[in-house]
Amino acid sequence: MTFRKYLVLAGITVFSTAGDSLLARGMKDLGGFSLHNLSGLLLAILNPWVAVGILFLLTFFACYMSALSWADLTYVLPATSLAYVLVALIGHFRLHEVISPTRWLGIALIAAGVGFVAAGPSVTPARERPNSQSAPRDTVSLEVKP
Amino acid sequence: MKDLYAWSAIGLIVLASTTGDVLLSYSMKRVGDVGELWKRRGVLAVIGRVLATPTFALGLMAMGVAFYSLLFGLSWGNLSLVVPASASLTFVANAVAARIFLHERVGRRRWIAALLVAGGVVLMAV
Numbered sequence: 001m002t003f004r005k006y007l008v009l010a011g012i013t014v015f016s017t018a019g020d021s022l023l024a025r026g027m028k029d030l031g032g033f034s035l036h037n038l039s040g041l042l043l044a045i046l047n048p049w050v051a052v053g054i055l056f057l058l059t060f061f062a063c064y065m066s067a068l069s070w071a072d073l074t075y076v077l078p079a080t081s082l083a084y085v086l087v088a089l090i091g092h093f094r095l096h097e098v099i100s101p102t103r104w105l106g107i108a109l110i111a112a113g114v115g116f117v118a119a120g121p122s123v124t125p126a127r128e129r130p131n132s133q134s135a136p137r138d139t140v141s142l143e144v145k146p
Numbered sequence: 147m148k149d150l151y152a153w154s155a156i157g158l159i160v161l162a163s164t165t166g167d168v169l170l171s172y173s174m175k176r177v178g179d180v181g182e183l184w185k186r187r188g189v190l191a192v193i194g195r196v197l198a199t200p201t202f203a204l205g206l207m208a209m210g211v212a213f214y215s216l217l218f219g220l221s222w223g224n225l226s227l228v229v230p231a232s233a234s235l236t237f238v239a240n241a242v243a244a245r246i247f248l249h250e251r252v253g254r255r256r257w258i259a260a261l262l263v264a265g266g267v268v269l270m271a272v
Contacts (some may be wrong), residue, residue, distance in 0.1 A: 004181065065196065068174035073167055073244045074256045077237060077245030081263045084270050106269030107234065116255055124251035 005070065005122070008063050021087070022053030045095040071122040078114045085110050085128035152223025155215050159232040169205030175248075176201075180203040205240035207265035224243050230271035 026049030044050050067076045085107050091097040099107075177183070177195050184192050196202055219228040241260040245252040252260075 018264060037209070065170065065174055068171045069177055069180040072250045073171040073248060074241055074250050074252050074260070076171075078259050078263050079239055081233075081237070081267060088270065100272075102269050102272045106266040106272075109262045109266030109269060110265075113259040113266060115264065116259040119255070120255045121151075 005067075008067050009076070009079045009118075011063035012060060012067060012076070012079055013086055015056045015063060016080065017083045018062055018085045019053050020083075020094030021090075022049050022056060026050035039095055058096075072124055073124050077111075077119055078117045081110050082114055091119075148222055152228060155219030155222060156228060156232045156235070158215040159212050159219060159228075160235045160239050161217055161233075162208050163236050164243050166205045166212055167236075167240055168243045169201045169208060171244070171248060173199040173205060175186040226271055227272030230268050234267040237264045237267070244268060 026044070026047045029047060029049065030044055045054060064076070064080070067079070088099060088103060088107060092099050173196070174180070176190075176199055180192050180196075181197065217233065219232070223271070237260050241252050241256060244250040
């Protein structure tokens, strides 16, 4: 694992959290939507909060796909759950929301789970993978050594 | 009856998002390390190769199904039930699916992590 790869994992957490918050903020401006008002949903991207939110979520997706290209799914997924922790901590320290003891316990469990996985290998041996032979030779990751 | 609808929506969300994650992960493993490809051939080669992987489109479709199931689930059940239940079950289902379909070695370390995260997500929503 290089520094760049940890940066991508951090990007997954940060951009999904920021994207969701921005979308929520923008949708609050626009009010509720119904099935009869679908054109309004298309115009929603004109709202700057929503537009930046979508841009952030696209960045999140790019980071997620990049991470999946060199790490196992079971390695990357726990990193995505850190977003829940980040939202709670932002709520606590910036918005002074009260976090109940159960939620602190939840935060601790998620952090422990992520730490557990991050300390292990990011890719488990790919020799048995059915797709490793059919993948183009020149793009098989250097990290996927037998 | 409403509970039954909510739980079937949760089941659908878990099934669809697990399918989507597995397909996307499979596709990206076929594409290979995106960073290296980008360095050697440029960003257009990366995008082209990702889009040329048929399972990628299937994975995106499955993610779309998961998103709409979530919207339906939210119209039948409470936010505080549907979101944490589907999120935490998805973590466990993904560990099982990654082991079976992606042949990842889900050792004790990753099982514990999946269960810790799943439990943590539930507690966060209580």
